[in-house]
Amino acid sequence: MTTVAGTPSDRSVLPITERYTVLGWVRRNLFSDLFNSLLTLVALAFIVFIARLLLRWAFFTAEWGVIPANFNLIMRGQYPATEAWRLWLVIHLLGGVVGITWRLISGQFSGAARILIAIPFVLMLIPFFSMGTRLNLLIAAAAAGAGFYIAGHMPIQRRGRAAAYLLLAYLVVMLILLRGIGAEEGPMPPVQPILWGGLLLSLLLAFFGITLSFPLGVLLALGRQSKLPAIRVISVIYIEFIRGVPLISLLFMGQVMLQLFLPDGFPLVDRVLRALVAITLFSAAYTAENVRGGLQSISRGQYEAAQALGLSTYQSTMHIILPQALRAVIPVLVGQFISLFKDTTLVALVGIFDLLGIARTILANPDWLGTQQEVYAIIAVLFWIFSYSMSYASRRIEQRLGVGER
Amino acid sequence: MSENSTAEEIIICQDVCKWFGDFQALKDCSLRVKAQEVVVIIGPSGSGKSTFIRCINRLEEHQAGDIIVDGIPLTRDVRNIEQIRSEAGMVFQQFNLFPHLTVMENITLAPIQVRKMKKEEAQETAMGLLNRVGIPEQADKYPGQLSGGQQQRVAIARSLAMSPKIMLFDEPTSALDPEMIKEVLDVMQELAETGMTMLVVTHEMGFAREVADRIVFMDGGEIMEVGTPEHFFTNAQHERTKLFLSQIL
Numbered sequence: 001m002t003t004v005a006g007t008p009s010d011r012s013v014l015p016i017t018e019r020y021t022v023l024g025w026v027r028r029n030l031f032s033d034l035f036n037s038l039l040t041l042v043a044l045a046f047i048v049f050i051a052r053l054l055l056r057w058a059f060f061t062a063e064w065g066v067i068p069a070n071f072n073l074i075m076r077g078q079y080p081a082t083e084a085w086r087l088w089l090v091i092h093l094l095g096g097v098v099g100i101t102w103r104l105i106s107g108q109f110s111g112a113a114r115i116l117i118a119i120p121f122v123l124m125l126i127p128f129f130s131m132g133t134r135l136n137l138l139i140a141a142a143a144a145g146a147g148f149y150i151a152g153h154m155p156i157q158r159r160g161r162a163a164a165y166l167l168l169a170y171l172v173v174m175l176i177l178l179r180g181i182g183a184e185e186g187p188m189p190p191v192q193p194i195l196w197g198g199l200l201l202s203l204l205l206a207f208f209g210i211t212l213s214f215p216l217g218v219l220l221a222l223g224r225q226s227k228l229p230a231i232r233v234i235s236v237i238y239i240e241f242i243r244g245v246p247l248i249s250l251l252f253m254g255q256v257m258l259q260l261f262l263p264d265g266f267p268l269v270d271r272v273l274r275a276l277v278a279i280t281l282f283s284a285a286y287t288a289e290n291v292r293g294g295l296q297s298i299s300r301g302q303y304e305a306a307q308a309l310g311l312s313t314y315q316s317t318m319h320i321i322l323p324q325a326l327r328a329v330i331p332v333l334v335g336q337f338i339s340l341f342k343d344t345t346l347v348a349l350v351g352i353f354d355l356l357g358i359a360r361t362i363l364a365n366p367d368w369l370g371t372q373q374e375v376y377a378i379i380a381v382l383f384w385i386f387s388y389s390m391s392y393a394s395r396r397i398e399q400r401l402g403v404g405e406r
Numbered sequence: 407m408s409e410n411s412t413a414e415e416i417i418i419c420q421d422v423c424k425w426f427g428d429f430q431a432l433k434d435c436s437l438r439v440k441a442q443e444v445v446v447i448i449g450p451s452g453s454g455k456s457t458f459i460r461c462i463n464r465l466e467e468h469q470a471g472d473i474i475v476d477g478i479p480l481t482r483d484v485r486n487i488e489q490i491r492s493e494a495g496m497v498f499q500q501f502n503l504f505p506h507l508t509v510m511e512n513i514t515l516a517p518i519q520v521r522k523m524k525k526e527e528a529q530e531t532a533m534g535l536l537n538r539v540g541i542p543e544q545a546d547k548y549p550g551q552l553s554g555g556q557q558q559r560v561a562i563a564r565s566l567a568m569s570p571k572i573m574l575f576d577e578p579t580s581a582l583d584p585e586m587i588k589e590v591l592d593v594m595q596e597l598a599e600t601g602m603t604m605l606v607v608t609h610e611m612g613f614a615r616e617v618a619d620r621i622v623f624m625d626g627g628e629i630m631e632v633g634t635p636e637h638f639f640t641n642a643q644h645e646r647t648k649l650f651l652s653q654i655l
Contacts, residue, residue: 302504304502307463308498309516310491310516312488312520
């Protein structure tokens with residue numbers, strides 16, 4: 001025990017060198033010794049170098065005119081301009097639904113809610129937007145606020161269930177609005193899905209690909225663990241076959257070869273729908289393997305405890321095994337869903353105009369030759385925004401469910 | 407044994423045999439347990455004690471012999487198995503609580519799902535049971551937030567919520583820290599005093615001596631000796647029983 005003479009150390013106070021200060025942090029983490037200081041400087045130089053290049057390109061070289069000129073195309077493809085109000089209505093309703101479900105599930109206006117409500121206002125700042133667009137964004141924000149307010153003043157008993165029904169109803173209304181209903185001359189003429197495009201189509205493919213492949217994947221994972229040999233063999237064959245072929249080959253199968261197998265005169269399913277089916281079947285096989293990983297992480301004791309209590313196989317699967325297995329694989333599943341979202345760009349190769357397909361048509365237009373960098377940069381930013389949102393949302397869900405704590 | 411009427415014999419095991427691959431884990435085990443009796447099974451590790459009681463609610467399948475629980479023969483018939491399981495509660499060495507459910511949900515799940523009990527009624531019963539095992543204040547916590555002893559008491563309450571006629575205990579205190587063993591044994595003793603039929607695999611000789619009506623000694627997959635606690639601790643007949651007791655006492 002050596003103490004510096006004359007300075008009696010007070011052991012109940014955090015030593016000054018351990019206290020949190022900006023300088024202290026910098027010193028401890030960036031310049032702790034010669035080698036680290038050197039690394040910090042090199043990294044800093046590299047970051048400045050890259051940032052300068054990027055900023056110089058973005059502000060002085062890039063010809064951003066291509067984006068406003070093709071904005072509608074990027075957003076909704078060849079969806080007719082006269083029917084664009086239907087898309088806006090879909091967005092307004094989305095605002096309302098988000099507001100209501102947020103109140104029902106979370107209850108409070110905090111953190112992430114502020115970010116959500118800020119989105120329309122931030123978008124309104126985009127310089128080339130028309131007044132009409134800004135007004136529509138304002139309506140969406142107002143709908144969200146109204147939904148949040150109204151849901152707080154309604155005596156709803158089963159909040160989770162109410163939110164689920166609301167989402168389901170919204171999906172139905174959304175599809176009717178998008179697809180149209182009634183006669184060609186009516187107020188809502190049909191718009192064939194092949195005309196849907198751009199961001200609209202990419203999001204729809206991803207959303208329905210995820211929501212449809214998830215239950216199918218869970219069933220396949222359970223099937224693979226089944227005691228019944230027939231179910232097990234079918235599941236294994238399906239999973240291993242699908243995982244053995246690339247998605248693009250399934251897409252081509254759906255577009256080109258499906259007709260060969262169907263009887264003559266069989267009404268052909270819409271091409272976009274065929275692509276969606278291919279994506280769903282593909283994703284389900286991967287979901288199944290991820291969920292299987294979760295199932296295997298459940299200890300035998302859990303099965304035994306459920307059995308000993310007299311729960312049937314179905315009951316123990318629904319109440320004991322699946323809830324735990326799915327929680328364990330949330331990060332993996334979200335990773336897979338993000339990759340599914342990005343994989344939807346492959347439909348561009350079979351002649352469907354999703355975000356990437358639209359980018360290619362814009363670049364093929366002689367007016368916009370040589371604007372690859374600008375167009376692809378915007379496409380990348382759009383993909384990043386949505387992928388990152390999914391990843392952020394999943395982390396929030398994990399926190400709420402307390403994964404890793406319980 | 408023969409003078410006892412079978413009506414009050416709630417567990418009947420006759421020549422039960424069980425193999426794991428080529429290894430015979432149980433050799434012609436026969437045991438009759440009367441209603442309200444507390445039977446403690448002791449023996450060295452690997453002697454087949456756990457396997458034996460796990461056969462009684464079909465967590466392990468026996469391959470020869472007969473097991474009859476409360477008049478229901480244990481066969482491959484799923485209905486019989488489920489009926490026996492809902493009448494025989496089991497407490498495990500590793501508690502096996504459901505970590506994603508609160509204590510309350512752990513206890514009410516089976517009554518609601520299997521017995522089709524109303525939620526409010528099940529919760530009322532559960533509160534009563536939590537009071538009985540001495541931890542009513544933990545109802546809304548998750549198992550991971552409880553101590554080992556508390557978890558095991560929740561596990562006992564969870565089994566009792568199904569109003570079983572029999573309770574099977576598979577080394578209930580072996581995974582506990584020493585200072586928590588007593589709180590679990592106290593609950594078990596109270597349970598025995600209320601007339602529950604209990605089959606307990608344990609190494610707690612104090613518990614066996616005080617609470618058991620009969621003690622069964624198993625070794626090498628066989629039931630070597632059955633007798634009252636006095637008989638066991640003062641006058642054991644079998645060489646291997648004596649050896650085991652000399653090592654453990």
